Amino acid sequence: MTAGQPPYHPMPGPPPGWTPPGQPQGAYAWPPYQPPPRRRRSRWLTGGLPLGLVLLLGGCGVAVAAFVTSIGHSIKPAQEAATAYAKALGDQRWGDAQAMLCSQDHGVTPDQLAAHYADPRPTGYAVQGVNVTNMNGTVSAVATLRLDTADGLSNTTTLPLTKEGDTWHPCP
Numbered sequence: 001m002t003a004g005q006p007p008y009h010p011m012p013g014p015p016p017g018w019t020p021p022g023q024p025q026g027a028y029a030w031p032p033y034q035p036p037p038r039r040r041r042s043r044w045l046t047g048g049l050p051l052g053l054v055l056l057l058g059g060c061g062v063a064v065a066a067f068v069t070s071i072g073h074s075i076k077p078a079q080e081a082a083t084a085y086a087k088a089l090g091d092q093r094w095g096d097a098q099a100m101l102c103s104q105d106h107g108v109t110p111d112q113l114a115a116h117y118a119d120p121r122p123t124g125y126a127v128q129g130v131n132v133t134n135m136n137g138t139v140s141a142v143a144t145l146r147l148d149t150a151d152g153l154s155n156t157t158t159l160p161l162t163k164e165g166d167t168w169h170p171c172p
Contacts, residue, residue: 075141078161079130081168082143085159086125089117089147102162102169117147124148128156139163143170 081100088097094110094117101108128144141161148154160171 078141102171120149
């Protein structure tokens with residue numbers, strides 16, 4: 001490099017005074033650099049997507065609540081029937097327990113219930129679970145009962161229940 005000479009540049013500009021053909025002398029040859037326009041965020045992403053997710057989750061919550069409520073309404077009457085029967089056995093009300101039985105078990109007498117459940121004497125009970133099924137239009141249930149006895153032991157048994165009309169009845 002010699003004195004008075006401009007430094008080397010890998011992409012030298014046009015020589016001084018040069019203008020592209022068709023341009024008036026001294027006119028600016030290239031348009032000034034402008035950055036690309038900023039992209040706007042899509043309204044779908046900023047508003048629609050979160051709103052859609054909230055509506056979807058809310059709909060799922062409503063569906064789960066409706067399902068749980070319908071299950072509770074179908075199990076509760078069967079559970080109440082099993083509890084009433086277990087309470088009658090625990091209180092040694094054999095006639096009341098016999099009156100609760102389903103139509104196919106009305107041949108069981110209160111004395112037969114007493115002979116089966118009275119020794120050792122029941123002192124408490126717990127309904128541990130109820131499973132309701134609907135098989136080809138026939139609604140039935142099975143309750144798991146725990147009967148506590150005077151000798152300190154407990155006996156866990158399953159109690160079949162049938163729905164006759166609108167009422168649940170135990171069918172041991």
